[in-house]
Amino acid sequence: MTIFSSSALEGKHVLITGATGGIGFETAKVTAAMGARLTVTGRNESKLSELATELSAMTDKQKIFVRATDITKEEDRAQLLEEAEAIHGNITGLVNSAAIAGGTTVDELKEEDLDRMMHLNLTSTIMLTKAVYKKMLEIKNGTIVNVSSLSGLRGTYGNAAYSSSKFALIGFTQSLSVEAIPANIRVNAVCPGYVDTKMGRDVIERNAKQNGVSFEEQLAEIEKGIPSGRITTPAEVANTIAFLLTDAAPNIVGESIKISGGSVL
Numbered sequence: 734m735t736i737f738s739s740s741a742l743e744g745k746h747v748l749i750t751g752a753t754g755g756i757g758f759e760t761a762k763v764t765a766a767m768g769a770r771l772t773v774t775g776r777n778e779s780k781l782s783e784l785a786t787e788l789s790a791m792t793d794k795q796k797i798f799v800r801a802t803d804i805t806k807e808e809d810r811a812q813l814l815e816e817a818e819a820i821h822g823n824i825t826g827l828v829n830s831a832a833i834a835g836g837t838t839v840d841e842l843k844e845e846d847l848d849r850m851m852h853l854n855l856t857s858t859i860m861l862t863k864a865v866y867k868k869m870l871e872i873k874n875g876t877i878v879n880v881s882s883l884s885g886l887r888g889t890y891g892n893a894a895y896s897s898s899k900f901a902l903i904g905f906t907q908s909l910s911v912e913a914i915p916a917n918i919r920v921n922a923v924c925p926g927y928v929d930t931k932m933g934r935d936v937i938e939r940n941a942k943q944n945g946v947s948f949e950e951q952l953a954e955i956e957k958g959i960p961s962g963r964i965t966t967p968a969e970v971a972n973t974i975a976f977l978l979t980d981a982a983p984n985i986v987g988e989s990i991k992i993s994g995g996s997v998l
Contacts (some may be wrong), residue, residue: 736981737972742769746821747978748865749773750804750858751831753780755930756880759971760828765792767975769826772817774802796821804831805857814864823872826978827865829858829902830880834932836892836939847894854898859905866913875918878974879906881989883926883997891943899924903989910987921977921985925992927955927964960995 735741747764751757753775761773765788773788775781778801785799798820802813817824832854835846862877869875884892885899903922910920927933934948941951956963970992976982977990991997 736976736979737763737767739766740768741979741981742767742826742975744768745825745978746770746772746817746823747826747828748817748824749828749830750802750861751775751829751880752784753777754830754832754932755967756925756928756970756974757828757830758784759967760830760974761788762791763968763971763975764826764828764978765797767979768792769978770796770798770821772798772800772813772821772824774800774804774813775831776801776803804861805853807860810857810861810864814868818868823868824865825869825872825875827862827875827877828880828974828978829862829878831858832880832898832932834895834936836895836936838891839893842894847897850894851898851901854895855901855905858902862905862909866909866918869913869918870916873916873918875913876978877909877913877918877920878977879920879922880970880974881906881922881924883924883991883993885922886924886989886991886997906989907987914986919977919982919986921982921987922989923970923973923977923992924989925965925970926959926994926996928970929964929966933964958996959993963994965992965994 747769749761752761752773788797803809881902882899884896885903888896906922941948
């Protein structure tokens with residue numbers, strides 16, 4: 734097969750959560766261009782509408798199902814899957830991209846903020862995955878890609894809650910991967926560092942304020958510490974996810990693939 738060809742994901746039904754965020758948005762476009770049938774979801778209806786317009790210009794509209802969904806709610810998750818399967822059939826690819834960021838030092842961490850982050854970044858992701866995975870077991874076929882972070886591989890100052898949620902997602906990825914592979918279901922994670930998305934820029938802006946510098950100065954300081962000299966683009970993350978969804982990666986199982994420009998080895 735030719736990776737990233739217009740038929741590389743032909744016949745596959747890929748569900749992407751967090752499709753209104755930068756990584757999910759770009760992943761939807763990349764996988765659409767590779768021939769997948771797509772279900773894309775998120776909570777920002779205006780961004781979903783924008784994404785639907787872009788996808789419709791790239792591929793057959795019949796291949797695109799767009800639905801606003803709050804995956805933190807069990808009834809929303811169930812309705813999403815019921816409608817998606819009715820339209821496109823069995824889900825054979827799942828990209829868990831929905832997440833929130835934010836950080837404070839532990840001495841200032843509020844329980845409600847921790848609960849909110851863990852519920853979306855971990856609990857809701859696991860429960861949605863469980864529902865999709867059970868159907869994948871029936872057909873003995875599927876690929877799952879969890880969007881974790883470099884923050885899931887090492888801790889940083891003022892990042893305990895987010896880092897905890899992403900470390901936990903790595904643990905989930907590894908555990909599920911060894912349960913799933915005998916049924917021909919591959920589970921992996923991608924771990925980007927700073928990405929040029931709204932979420933990424935918001936983190937840089939927050940750090941800039943804490944350090945009393947401008948956004949541009951903070952970004953320059955970050956990029957000085959990256960061997961490649963720059964932060965990552967959403968397309969680079971999306972391409973990695975798309976590769977993992979294809980049949981070109983049959984023996985990549987339980988991995989946490991860093992996308993860091995060489996900053997974390």
